[in-house]
Amino acid sequence: TQLLEQSPQFLSIQEGENLTVYCNSSSVFSSLQWYRQEPGEGPVLLVTVVTGGEVKKLKRLTFQFGDARKDSSLHITAAQPGDTGLYLCAGESGTASKLTFGTGTRLQVTL
Amino acid sequence: NAGVMQNPRHLVRRRGQEARLRCSPMKGHSHVYWYRQLPEEGLKFMVYLQKENIIDESGMPKERFSAEFPKEGPSILRIQQVVRGDSAAYFCASSPQGGPGTQYFGPGTRLLVL
Numbered sequence: 001t002q003l004l005e006q007s008p009q010f011l012s013i014q015e016g017e018n019l020t021v022y023c024n025s026s027s028v029f030s031s032l033q034w035y036r037q038e039p040g041e042g043p044v045l046l047v048t049v050v051t052g053g054e055v056k057k058l059k060r061l062t063f064q065f066g067d068a069r070k071d072s073s074l075h076i077t078a079a080q081p082g083d084t085g086l087y088l089c090a091g092e093s094g095t096a097s098k099l100t101f102g103t104g105t106r107l108q109v110t111l
Numbered sequence: 112n113a114g115v116m117q118n119p120r121h122l123v124r125r126r127g128q129e130a131r132l133r134c135s136p137m138k139g140h141s142h143v144y145w146y147r148q149l150p151e152e153g154l155k156f157m158v159y160l161q162k163e164n165i166i167d168e169s170g171m172p173k174e175r176f177s178a179e180f181p182k183e184g185p186s187i188l189r190i191q192q193v194v195r196g197d198s199a200a201y202f203c204a205s206s207p208q209g210g211p212g213t214q215y216f217g218p219g220t221r222l223l224v225l
Binding site: 031033035040041042043044045048088090097098099100101102103104 | 115117142144146153154155156159166167169170202204206213214215216217218219221
């Protein structure tokens with residue numbers, strides 16, 4: 001059974017601070033996706049990373065896929081209250097197609 | 112371009128009734144996935160379908176649950192004789208192709224079993 005562990009589980013920070021969320025597994029994934037989920041809504045895709053070592057930037061968000069494609073990180077610079085939400089990583093293996101979701105990181109950014 | 116649509120958004124059923132959840136994939140997407148999010152738990156894969164075919168149902172409970180994606184119309188997740196433990200948020204995702212790729216999620220159906 002593939003598992004994706006996210007850390008930290010909860011994070012409460014003030015506006016303007018930087019933070020990093022980690023997503024770790026002992027399994028190799030062909031791709032890894034990061035989503036943000038608001039209460040009462042479905043996960044919204046932020047990014048897909050495919051190549052080991054790949055780095056993608058989305059405004060103040062930087063995503064990295066580990067060289068061995070077993071782990072990933074999400075770094076947010078100068079967090080804003082609008083960044084508040086549940087962040088989920090999800091890995092896909094080969095042609096299996098189904099996503100294995102991480103345990104989630106709940107971020108709260110206060111003024 | 113409309114996203115993945117799910118209806119109803121909220122569904123209340125009494126124990127023993129049937130629940131039918133519908134999912135219309137994004138335009139041009141022929142692959143549909145269903146996931147379940149139990150209270151205080153993460154999203155878990157249930158089933159992967161293409162038009163008229165079930166590709167992977169390894170996450171589906173063995174009894175009472177079934178899914179279809181007909182040639183015409185939305186994908187349906189059907190739960191017969193619901194029990195309180197079926198209360199959860201059910202999400203549908205779609206992708207334009209199978210294999211490694213990006214899945215886009217709908218807003219979910221929140222099922223409450225009384």
